Amino acid sequence: MRNDSRLSRMLHVLLHMARHDGPMTSEAIAAMLRTNAVVVRRTMAGLRDAGYVRSEKGHGGGWVIACDLEHLSLLDVHRAVGGPRLFVIGNEHANPDCAVEQLVNEAVEDALDEAEALLEKRLAAVSLAELSRGFDVRCAGLS
Numbered sequence: 001m002r003n004d005s006r007l008s009r010m011l012h013v014l015l016h017m018a019r020h021d022g023p024m025t026s027e028a029i030a031a032m033l034r035t036n037a038v039v040v041r042r043t044m045a046g047l048r049d050a051g052y053v054r055s056e057k058g059h060g061g062g063w064v065i066a067c068d069l070e071h072l073s074l075l076d077v078h079r080a081v082g083g084p085r086l087f088v089i090g091n092e093h094a095n096p097d098c099a100v101e102q103l104v105n106e107a108v109e110d111a112l113d114e115a116e117a118l119l120e121k122r123l124a125a126v127s128l129a130e131l132s133r134g135f136d137v138r139c140a141g142l143s
Helices: 006-019 026-033 037-049 074-080 099-124 128-142
Strands: 053-056 062-065
Touching (some): 006 037, 006 128, 026 037, 026 062, 037 074, 074 128
Antiparallel strands (some): 053 062
């Protein structure tokens, strides 16, 4: 099964946008991600609808950040890009009257709910500004 990389790809884009002087076109973003500009526009639309970016039309237009990165968490981006459920493990419901199936489903659902809550809490605790600062530190160490 293929991984859903929308979150990491859009975090990558947003961090580049934060350092870019002026708007970034869908075509420039697509080249960076090695994808199609239509895919970029479709994915960025979720970020735009959430108020995190805006698009400027015309010559010199493109995508720009429209929010404070201190208040934008990884979880916010995940939700805005229409990220799937964090876990794709599921239960069998072929025989809902079976006591064994009920017991197994309860155990698995409880574990998944707990793990998903923990992951969401951690994603919510990291802002894009923190990632940006981490990028600065990493780059300073490379020079």
